[in-house]
Amino acid sequence: MPEPALTVDELLAIDRRHVWHPYGPMPGRQDPLVVESASGVRLRPADGAGELVDGMSSWWSAIHGYNHPVLNEAAREQLGRMSHVMFGGLTHEPAVRLAKLLVDMSPEGLEHVFLADSGSVSVEVAVKMCLQYWRSLGRPAKRRLLTWRGGYHGDTWQPMSVCDPEGGMHELWTGVLPLQVFADAPPAEYEESYAERLRSLIERHADELAAVIVEPVVQGAGGMRFHSPAYLRVLREACDAHGVLLVFDEIATGFGRTGALFAAEHAAVTPDVMCVGKALTGGYLTMAATLCTSRVADGISRGEVPVLAHGPTFMGNPLAAAVACASIGLLLGQDWLAEVKRIEAGLRDGLAPALELPGVTDVRVLGAIGVVQLDHAVDMRAATEAAVREGVWLRPFRDLVYTMPPYVTGDADVARIARAVCAAAREG
Numbered sequence: 001m002p003e004p005a006l007t008v009d010e011l012l013a014i015d016r017r018h019v020w021h022p023y024g025p026m027p028g029r030q031d032p033l034v035v036e037s038a039s040g041v042r043l044r045p046a047d048g049a050g051e052l053v054d055g056m057s058s059w060w061s062a063i064h065g066y067n068h069p070v071l072n073e074a075a076r077e078q079l080g081r082m083s084h085v086m087f088g089g090l091t092h093e094p095a096v097r098l099a100k101l102l103v104d105m106s107p108e109g110l111e112h113v114f115l116a117d118s119g120s121v122s123v124e125v126a127v128k129m130c131l132q133y134w135r136s137l138g139r140p141a142k143r144r145l146l147t148w149r150g151g152y153h154g155d156t157w158q159p160m161s162v163c164d165p166e167g168g169m170h171e172l173w174t175g176v177l178p179l180q181v182f183a184d185a186p187p188a189e190y191e192e193s194y195a196e197r198l199r200s201l202i203e204r205h206a207d208e209l210a211a212v213i214v215e216p217v218v219q220g221a222g223g224m225r226f227h228s229p230a231y232l233r234v235l236r237e238a239c240d241a242h243g244v245l246l247v248f249d250e251i252a253t254g255f256g257r258t259g260a261l262f263a264a265e266h267a268a269v270t271p272d273v274m275c276v277g278k279a280l281t282g283g284y285l286t287m288a289a290t291l292c293t294s295r296v297a298d299g300i301s302r303g304e305v306p307v308l309a310h311g312p313t314f315m316g317n318p319l320a321a322a323v324a325c326a327s328i329g330l331l332l333g334q335d336w337l338a339e340v341k342r343i344e345a346g347l348r349d350g351l352a353p354a355l356e357l358p359g360v361t362d363v364r365v366l367g368a369i370g371v372v373q374l375d376h377a378v379d380m381r382a383a384t385e386a387a388v389r390e391g392v393w394l395r396p397f398r399d400l401v402y403t404m405p406p407y408v409t410g411d412a413d414v415a416r417i418a419r420a421v422c423a424a425a426r427e428g
């Protein structure tokens with residue numbers, strides 16, 4: 001017999017006492033919204049209040065919306081075979097198909113796929129690959145990473161070390177985390193003087209650098225900043241010239257979000273290692289992947305320890321892999337670029353009035369991403385409530401109100417999301 005459902009109040013009381021939320025204190029100080037179900041682009045709160053249009057795609061991931069019949073069917077079909085099986089010594093069709101799909105759709109030259117279980121872990125794996133590559137080549141001193149300030153690469157240890165050191169996310173660990181090399185965050189437009197500083201920093205530190213790791217074109221959770229793709233070519237050339245590997249973290253930008261399947265394509269650059277996650281399974285299940293070139297894989301294989309020592313229990317989870325294959329199939333089976341461009345146009349129109357609001361310093365839109373920058377820290381509660389009054393779910397943070405809607409969001413809902421962003425910027 002299933003237990004009787006909890007009332008919303010009972011549920012919140014238990015949540016407050018026992019459940020740790022992202023970046024949350026214990027015990028909880030704010031009551032989260034209880035979601036009962038979600039369908040299409042709408043979240044249905046449990047308290048009977050009206051549905052909310054999702055302006056966040058559950059943090060970049062639910063690109064096809066919720067409860068999608070094709071993804072549901074892929075999950076059901078795979079559940080009937082097996083939901084999980086260890087990957088050690090075994091393989092299966094969903095993982096193999098997914099690896100092939102990823103290799104075929106990603107920038108030319110990425111050949112090998114490690115299936116990780118979250119974005120942060122895929123970055124850990126990328127860093128391990130790079131450090132081990134140099135170790136195998138007899139260059140163990142090459143073990144630091146260079147990155148841009150204002151970046152975000154996840155909450156586990158190595159990724160934290162390349163997050164924005166002043167962003168407030170991981171300041172607590174300054175001096176404890178591995179000490180990496182930071183360049184200033186890239187300017188929005190191409191500036192030769194900045195490119196020159198980047199080149200000389202890479203040259204100066206080349207003997208100790210394993211890799212440069214960046215989010216291409218959009219720095220996400222570290223500040224929602226956009227920059228010229230030309231900097232990616234600068235990085236590629238400088239890394240090649242000075243013997244440093246290049247890692248692109250496409251966990252947020254991948255699968256079409258910026259108007260290219262991967263942001264690296266805006267610059268026609270192939271990194272040595274690429275991380276993807278978030279939208280990989282259409283937001284259904286937790287899975288990420290680290291792709292690398294044959295140069296990296298061969299280098300590791302030639303080492304004293306010729307294996308990549310990483311093997312999570314849920315590696316290659318068949319259920320997640322089957323849904324990922326279906327999600328990629330859905331994406332590539334439609335004119336996804338037209339949908340992303342349609343949302344881009346809607347956000348441009350709808351967010352333009354925000355520029356007139358007091359305290360708004362910038363409005364920027366790229367692909368299916370819209371950002372309103374404030375000159376003050378946003379009052380999260382007031383901003384969220386303003387958006388909810390407009391019938392939209394947003395999650396403003398720091399000095400930003402932003403949206404990255406599912407690609408299936410219709411024009412009227414895009415306009416509604418834009419109105420909610422403006423309201424949140426005004427009242428936050």
Ligand code: PMP
Pocket residue numbers: 059118119120121123152153154155215220221249250251252277278
């Ligand atoms: N890299 C980037 C660019 C991200 O945006 C995120 C998640 N916000 C991560 C890494 C970490 O991914 P996850 O939350 O799945 O561990």
